[in-house]
Amino acid sequence: MRTPLPLSTVTSLSPGCLNIGAPLIKPNGTHNIYHYNTQNMKTNNNLIHSGIEETSRSHYQRKHNVYPTGETIALLERFDELRQEEAEQSPYYNAPWDVNKDFDTVDFFQCAVMALVLVPQLVILYPILFVVLLPPVFVNLLYITMLVPRVCDTIPRTFAWQVHCILQAVLCIPSALLALISLLISRLSMCLFGTLFCTFDSVGWSRYKRNIEVIKPFCGGPSLYNHFSDCVAAAAGMVYRRGLMEFTSAFALMFVINPWIKYWITGNVYMGDLGIRYVTQVGRPMDDLTLKQVKRNFKRYISRAKTTRESKLFICNPLLFCPHFPYPPRRSKRYFSVGLEHSTIAAFVHTTHFKSKSSLRDEGGKSRCLSRSAEVPIYRVILWRNNPYHIYTGIVEACISKKRQSLEHPMWLISSHNKLAADPKVILSTGWIDVFFDQFIPHFEYFIRLNELGREAADAMAGGSIGDQF
Numbered sequence: 197m198r199t200p201l202p203l204s205t206v207t208s209l210s211p212g213c214l215n216i217g218a219p220l221i222k223p224n225g226t227h228n229i230y231h232y233n234t235q236n237m238k239t240n241n242n243l244i245h246s247g248i249e250e251t252s253r254s255h256y257q258r259k260h261n262v263y264p265t266g267e268t269i270a271l272l273e274r275f276d277e278l279r280q281e282e283a284e285q286s287p288y289y290n291a292p293w294d295v296n297k298d299f300d301t302v303d304f305f306q307c308a309v310m311a312l313v314l315v316p317q318l319v320i321l322y323p324i325l326f327v328v329l330l331p332p333v334f335v336n337l338l339y340i341t342m343l344v345p346r347v348c349d350t351i352p353r354t355f356a357w358q359v360h361c362i363l364q365a366v367l368c369i370p371s372a373l374l375a376l377i378s379l380l381i382s383r384l385s386m387c388l389f390g391t392l393f394c395t396f397d398s399v400g401w402s403r404y405k406r407n408i409e410v411i412k413p414f415c416g417g418p419s420l421y422n423h424f425s426d427c428v429a430a431a432a433g434m435v436y437r438r439g440l441m442e443f444t445s446a447f448a449l450m451f452v453i454n455p456w457i458k459y460w461i462t463g464n465v466y467m468g469d470l471g472i473r474y475v476t477q478v479g480r481p482m483d484d485l486t487l488k489q490v491k492r493n494f495k496r497y498i499s500r501a502k503t504t505r506e507s508k509l510f511i512c513n514p515l516l517f518c519p520h521f522p523y524p525p526r527r528s529k530r531y532f533s534v535g536l537e538h539s540t541i542a543a544f545v546h547t548t549h550f551k552s553k554s555s556l557r558d559e560g561g562k563s564r565c566l567s568r569s570a571e572v573p574i575y576r577v578i579l580w581r582n583n584p585y586h587i588y589t590g591i592v593e594a595c596i597s598k599k600r601q602s603l604e605h606p607m608w609l610i611s612s613h614n615k616l617a618a619d620p621k622v623i624l625s626t627g628w629i630d631v632f633f634d635q636f637i638p639h640f641e642y643f644i645r646l647n648e649l650g651r652e653a654a655d656a657m658a659g660g661s662i663g664d665q666f
Contacts, residue, residue, distance in 0.1 A: 265548045266418055266532030266578060274413035278472075278566060278608065293473045293611065295618045295627060302467045303616040305393065306460060313385040317452050321378050325371055325448040332367035333435055333444045335360075340432040340502060348502045349495065350523050351429050361425045375451040379584055382455045390466030400466070407465040410472070411610060414589050417580030418532070420544055426522065426534035427544065433501045433520040434536045446542040450585050453541055457587035457624050461617050468612025472590065473626055475607050476567065479637040480657070481600035485648055487572065490596055490603075493644040494574045499523055499549070517636045521547040521575060535577070543586040548576040567606045570595035579609075587624055603637050 267275075339360050344351055351357060394400030420427060435443040463470060482490055496503060498519050521535035535547045550565065550573040565573035570593070577592040590609035597604035611618050611626040620627035638658065645654035 265576075266530065266546050267548075268413075268416050270413045270416065271578070275566060279568075293475075293618060293627070294613050296613055296615045299615050302464075302614050305389075306464070306467070306616060309385065309389045310456060310460065313381065314453070314456050317378055317381065321374060322448055322452050325374050325378075325451055326444060328370040328374065329368075329444050329448050330440075332364050332371070333431065333447065334440060335363065335367060336428065336432045337435045337440055340436045344432075344502055346502060347500070347504055349500050350526065351432065351501045353425070353525050357425075361428050364428050365424060371451075378452050379455055383459070383584075386456075386460050386464075386466075390464070394466050403467075403469060404465055407468070407470045410470045411463065411465065411581050411589060414579075414581040414610065417546060417578060417582055420534060420583060420585070423534050425525070429501070429522045430520055430534055430536040430544070433522060434518070434538055434542070436502060437518055437520065438538055443538065443542070446538055446540060449540070450542040450544075454543060454587050455584040458584060458589065461624070462587060462612075462626050463581070463589045463610045464612060464617070468614050468617060470610055470612055473607075473609050473611040473618065475609075475630055476569070477605045477607075477630065477633050477637060478569075478597055478599055479603040479641050481602055482596075482641060482644065483600040484653075484657075485601065485644065487596065487601060489648045490601055490644060491572060491574065493647055494594070496647060497640065497643055498575070517632065521545070521549070521577070523549060532578075537586075541587075544583060545586055546578045546580060546583070548578070550574055550576070565593055565595065566591060566608065567593050567595050567604060569598055569606075570604060571598045571601065572596040581610075588626065588629070603641060605633050605637060 340351065343356060394404050397403075431443075431447070437443075438446075459465075498521050501522060518538040519535065520538070522533050524530055524533040532546055532548045535545045537543045537545060565576060567573065573593060573595045575594040577594070579586045579588050579590050579592065581589045588609050590607065592605070592607045592609075595604040595606070596602075607629070609626045609629075616622055616625065618625050618627045620631050622628055642654050642658050645657055
C-alpha cells in the first residue's frame with residue numbers, strides 16, 4: 197500500500213457498491229434519461245450556462261445519438277446508475293480497489309503477446325511515424341506562432357484556419373495510413389490471442405460477455421475523424437507548449453502504444469474481470485483565494501490556445517503532465533471538444549466544458565456532473581472506448597471541491613484486478629495514475645497561487661518543494 201503525498205489526499209469508493217449490469221429504472225418504469233435545451237442558452241467563450249428539457253441537436257448529433265455535451269443516451273443512463281449506487285456513501289469514502297498481489301498467468305500472457313507484436317511495431321513503425329509527422333506538426337507550430345495572437349483563448353476559425361486544416365489533412369495522409377495499419381495489426385492480434393485465451397479458459401466466454409456489458413455504455417462516442425479541426429487545434433496548442441521534437445515524439449508513440457495499454461492491459465475484455473474503479477483525489481485547501489481566482493486559472497493553464505511566456509515556462513516543466521483542452525468552436529451547437537494530454541506519450545480526449553453550478557441542470561437543479569463533492573465543475577473528460585488513442589476507458593472530472601475550494605480530480609475508470617492492469621507500481625496502470633496526479637495536483641495549486649498571489653505566497657504554501665523547480 198502506497199503512502200499518499202502530504203499535499204494530496206486520495207480517497208476512493210468501494211467497487212463492491214457498483215452494480216455494473218443493471219439498468220436504472222424510475223419508479224414509474226421509465227428510464228431516467230436527461231435532455232438538454234440549447235435554445236436560449238447564453239454562452240461565454242463557448243461554455244455552457246444552462247440547459248432545460250429537450251435538445252436542439254445537429255444532424256450528426258441526432259444520427260449518432262450524441263448530445264451537445266458529447267454524451268450518448270447509454271452513457272447518460274450509466275451516469276444515473278453511478279449516482280444511485282454512490283448515494284449512500286460519503287464522497288470521500290476510502291475503500292481501495294482490490295489488486296492481485298502477484299503477477300499471474302494473465303499478466304505473463306499479456307506481456308508475451310506484446311513482446312511478440314508491440315515490440316516490432318515500435319521498432320519499425322515508430323521511427324517512420326516520427327518522420328512523417330514532423331511536417332504537419334511543424335506547419336501547425338508555424339501557424340500558431342505566427343498567425344495567432346500572443347495571448348489567445350481560442351484559435352480564430354477564419355478562412356486562413358480552414359485552409360490550414362485542409363493542408364494539415366493532406367500532410368497527415370502518410371501518418372494516418374501508418375496509424376491505421378498499426379491499429380489494425382494491434383486489434384487483430386488482440387482479437388486472435390484473446391479468442392484463444394477465452395477458448396482454453398473454462399469461464400473465458402462467460403467472462404467476456406460480462407465484460408462487454410461493463411464497457412457498453414462507454415462505446416459509441418464522437419469520432420476523432422469527424423472532429424479533425426479540433427484535433428488540429430489541440431495539437432497546435434500542445435506543440436506551442438512543448439516544442440516540436442518533444443511533442444512529435446510523444447505524438448508518434450501515441451499511435452503505437454496507446455491501443456495496447458487501453459485494450460490489452462487496463463481494459464482487456466478477454467482476460468480480466470472488469471469493473472469501474474472509482475478514486476477521487478483532493479488537494480490542499482485553497483480558500484486563501486476567491487472562487488473566481490481559482491476558476492480562471494484552469495483557462496490559463498489548460499484551455500488557452502496561447503498563453504503568456506511566463507505561464508508557458510511553468511507549463512513546460514518536463515517532469516509533469518501537460519493537458520490542453522481547447523474550447524469548442526464559436527457558434528457551434530456542441531459544448532465538448534477534442535483535447536490532448538501530454539507526458540511521455542500523448543493522448544486524445546473528449547472534453548465537456550462547464551461554466552458554473554448552473555451548467556447542465558438535471559431536474560433536481562444540481563450541477564450535471566458526477567462528483568457529489570464538487571462546488572464547481574470545470575471539465576468532464578470522457579475516455580471513450582472507441583477512442584484508441586487514450587490509455588484508459590471511463591470518465592474523469594476536474595472540479596473545485598466543497599472542501600475549502602480544494603482541487604478535486606475524481607476518476608471512474610474501467611479496470612481489471614490484475615497486477616499489470618491496476619497495481620500503483622506498474623507504469624501506466626489504473627493504479628499508477630493515482631500516484632501521477634498526487635504529484636500534479638500540488639503543481640497546479642502552485643501555478644494558481646503563483647498567478648494570483650505571487651511567488652512568495654506560492655512558495656510558502658508549497659513549503660518550497662515545488663517552487664525550487666522553477
